[in-house]
Amino acid sequence: MPEAVSAPDVRATIGASEFDRDTAVVRRAPGVYDTDLSAGWTIINAVNGGYLLAVLGRALADALPHPDPFTVSAHYLTASRPGPAVVRTETVRTGRTLSTGQASLVQYDDDGEEVERIRVLASYGDLAGLPDDVRTAAKPPELPPLEHCLGPDDGPAPIEGGSAITDRLLLKLDPATLGWALGQPSGKGEMRAWFGLADGRDADPLSLLLAVDALPPTAFELGLSGWVPTVELTVHVRCRPAPGPLRVAITTRNLAGGFLEEDAEVWDSADRLVAQSRQLARVRLG
């Protein structure tokens, strides 16, 4: 008999992990879901936008006849807070291979007034039903091995902003894109990292919605500091991810007029491009 495995070796499974627990939604009525936004996925005091997208994505997966998000477009309206929230979904169209839904996440202010946080349009399908063909010109990002990349706990220059979400993630950044953490931003709008969930849960289409918005903002490498709130984020899930850590590369090319776009690519351990996203974000120019 093998010895009982020690805690760090116990890997959480899909369906039984911190991510699944904290993105759970409970259907109260058709198209109405209760949820509780966890304080465990915050950066400083803001709830992470990718985590919120996963909560909405889970409600839509229940509401729509197809299981997997193919394309999700989210407009962020007001800043979410940890605590109770309600997701309302609407089935817009049901087709054979794709169905389209809308979802809205609301919370209540101190006066009990409803405040909408995010509104989403999404088209869902079945990734398992897609043909295997791949004709891609895209190449995986070049990253040092995971053990040569740096996370929030790695010295001698720990990444600032010890936020709760860092405890939930396995996030190891390419040292070549960590100049900002040493006060020497590269000026290039690029960041690359190994990405996983800290409890070892493998990636699935829902956790890819988190992965596209989980790195520090590219704006840091552009020499900007401070908050870069997302106005809109659209993600395409292109393939069911293979087990193992993901590689995420984010890029900003055009910072202008106080706004920037941030593109993300997510690659799995089988070298498949599993998700692409683009967001429009506001920057504070200091």
Added chain:
Amino acid sequence: MPEAVSAPDVRATIGASEFDRDTAVVRRAPGVYDTDLSAGWTIINAVNGGYLLAVLGRALADALPHPDPFTVSAHYLTASRPGPAVVRTETVRTGRTLSTGQASLVQYDDDGEEVERIRVLASYGDLAGLPDDVRTAAKPPELPPLEHCLGPDDGPAPIEGGSAITDRLLLKLDPATLGWALGQPSGKGEMRAWFGLADGRDADPLSLLLAVDALPPTAFELGLSGWVPTVELTVHVRCRPAPGPLRVAITTRNLAGGFLEEDAEVWDSADRLVAQSRQLARVRLG
């Protein structure tokens, strides 16, 4: 007195052009607009997706307190037909610098049943109010001079598919991305073109919504033929375009599982990146 100018020299102005006439919406009630989808913006028999986006964008510009589309996310549900349509808008949130709205374009089938064609989420602002800062790493596409690029009327190898929309557009493609028209697709998912409106109307934020979806699909240069229907398209308008023809570059990197992404960049005559878009489209693999 100068002689009366001949027809080809008369340039249509913003507000008085084919594009303005054919994207006009008439407010019937708050948030309800009548429109008539013109057969002049069709490819074969399909109404162009960028033209439809401009119709929706015009209704939202009327409905929302801010004038310019900053980010518009559209999910295409069913194929639109030339003829009467109704746009319904909802104001989701009104802020100081941005407001967010939703719009839906519907038509009626032979039984008088309402059929939704497109649903859109959009955040609007005021491009004229943005600061002038530009810190971009993006470079304009390299294109031969307009007179060395080829349009549908240029021999010896005219572009196939004489569709009504080609009469509305000044569209001159880089010969380097025209292999598909000669039966020799490059295999690269790239196309580049000079773009304008045939009647000489200058570009504005609304016509940029058309520009991002007006070129032949990148799929043609990948060696695919046939229809590539858009599932979702999101456009960011980043800057008010200067007068003069635009340059549009579209790129596909990842064709997999019967879907592809198509990114568009639109540059103005002042070398400003004025719009970026990405769409997810379905491909028929032969």
